[in-house]
Amino acid sequence: MTTHFDFTKPKIEALREPKPGERLVYHDTHKNAAGLQLRHSGNTKTFFIQKRVDGKPERVTIGKFPDMSIENARKEAARLSALIAQKINPNTDARALKTETTLQELFDEFLKHRRNKRGAFLSEKTKRSYRYDFGLYLEKWGKRQLSQFKDTDFGKLHAAIGKEHPTTANRVIAMASSLFGYAAERKLFKGANPAHGIKKFPETKRDRFLQSDELPAFFKALAEEPNDILRDYFLMALLTGARRSNVLEMEWTQINLARAEWRIPTTKNGEPQTVTLSPEAAEILRNRQGCHAVWVFPGTGATGHIVEPKKAWRRVLDRAGIDNLRIHDLRRTLGSWQAKTGASLAIVGKSLNHKSPSTTAIYARLDLDPVRESVERATGAMLAAGGLKESGVIVPIKKKA
Template identity: 85%
Template sequence: MAEKKINFTKAVLDALPLPDAGKRDTYHDLKTSGLQLRVTSNGVKTFSLFRRVKNGSPERVTLGRYPDMTPEQARNESVRLNGLLVQGINPNTDARALKTETTLQELFDEFLKHRRNKRGAFLSEVTKRSYRYDFALYLEKWGKRKLSQFKDTDFSKLHADIGKEHPTTANRVIAMASSLFGYAAERKLFKGANPAQGIKKFPETKRDRFLQSDELPAFFKALAEEPNDTFRDYFLIALLTGARRSNVLEMAWSQINLERAEWRIPTTKNGEPQTVTLSPEAVEILRNRQGCHAVWVFPGAGATGHIVEPKKAWARVLDRAGLDNLRIHDLRRTLGSWQAKTGASLAIVGKSLNHKSPSTTAIYARLDLDPVRESVERATGAMLAAGGLKASGEIIPINKRKQA
């Protein structure tokens, strides 16, 4: 292998002859100590820095290929790396460590498997699903990046970009990212400051939107006109039970006892099961849906077997009803609001909606379903009466089946 000293300029490097097949020539720069150019027989030219480190062992650090890297860039990088080597810092050691370092995707996968909440329980499936959705939408683009390669500016910019239209979502994504790096530090997968911590959150306004008395007639009329009975019934059950959107989507026949008018949700957002009382109108809807599917109450054509994304159907309903700024989650708030309007205590509302609050947990524990059932039936009856679908005290079948 020939070794020659030359002045690294574009003209000189372009004119270098190719070595024989299977051979490689190495050229040393006259101006910069340790800077080399290795030339292979197929014409690949690679800059590298070669020198002995403190213990006397030889180290070669690859810098880049010519002409993508210019001679001047190679010299500047050599000077920088020479300074590190003098301090006993070996760039190759860092590079080798980087190859085996955890990526963001690997961290996220482990986080979902092993992370526990403040009560010591593993993350619920509902929480995992929410994390997966936000990760896929905003962080998956960085999935292959090593943890040490992240900077606080990455997350501050991401937060600002998302916050231009969705400030609450921006806060949620950054909180998740901060939790990921906090978990990585706990598991000794990451050293240094948490790059997603300390970012000032956007102010959030809690939503207080729910269906008012004068909106209910148009809303129920729009639901009755919905051609897809699966989505129509889904929205009705979401309203009449106040259950979370994801739980209603995954409602299974095995969870329902129509004789007791109860729906047992095995896992909710707070990681605990919930028994939901079913009003007579909700029972009627479910009876009419029996036989639609062996497993799911609201079947869908996708891989899960149940409907997953009702946004298009929801948009159709709102358009027919002439309503805006109403989300599917607002149906849950609507039931709670009508319970309060019809005289239910905050404890009853919290029990029926499965809210967790330190100040009311002890009260919840002493409540059975009877007062909850009375409150839910009173509230749903009032809503249906306000919507013009029933007289006070009347029970009616509100979902005569339509063909999809």
């Protein structure tokens, strides 16, 4: 084979083995080669460039094949050639020794400055989720420079995670793709996004909600919960249909009991939401007044409010004999019972603060009166099915004596 050719992986892999002590050198003829060469000695193939610096020949090692892809080697060759053109010696000058951005540096930058489509910074909840996934799956690559990533890195990671956790695999790859997309926007990375275009695993959307025959046992199990803060939290999540993070972070300044409304300043959609409070939900809040100056559901941790009460939720489900029910399913339960009691999809969407291009215009025309009526009708139906009230009768939900 000629010593001058357009580098491709198959061609490099097909190079003849050098004789003992022999060093073979090949030159890349690609239009973006930037002087890239390959040295083949023994079992090692090394990318490098050779330029004249201050009139003297200087060889700068770039990386080893196949650990470094050809595309990334060309990018690094171009970067180093640009430095040499500025009379900077990559082998000795501290300015050149400053490596490019690493994945960890990118992640830290991303959390600080990333904004969503509406221009808002990432919420603390989203940051916690990103940190958890990054620490579990991507931190092992934290010191790797961005140009050193290959498509196969994320393809293999996605496949490995997806063997047991397909939804998590999709989420991690989506985060990685967002990271590299952000890097490209900030001119921290050039080239194709290595996490983009990976075929996602199919995900089955949950349709789980509390059925009529489950409600009596569920309400009985809640009434027997010894921790009144957690009991009331679960009830509030069910009766308002709000996202669990918003219920956890509910503050008294957001509550207007006179108007039976809860104003959430910022939701997952990045917009505020006014939640109508049914008489039963308002009664729970009245009973909680005076428990804490700031938080409706106070906790002992750093946040000041309770955080994901998984153990208490497990206790409730065990007492009720209910399986496969998540706290988020309480939100779906209210929406499902609204639909069962005659609410339109627009009304349900308005009450749950769902957003989609096809419904946004409809939501904008709706005031809270039909939403309130729907929520109260659904609440009444759930409580009646649970054996706690007759139709049209308001019954406070209290701890069982």
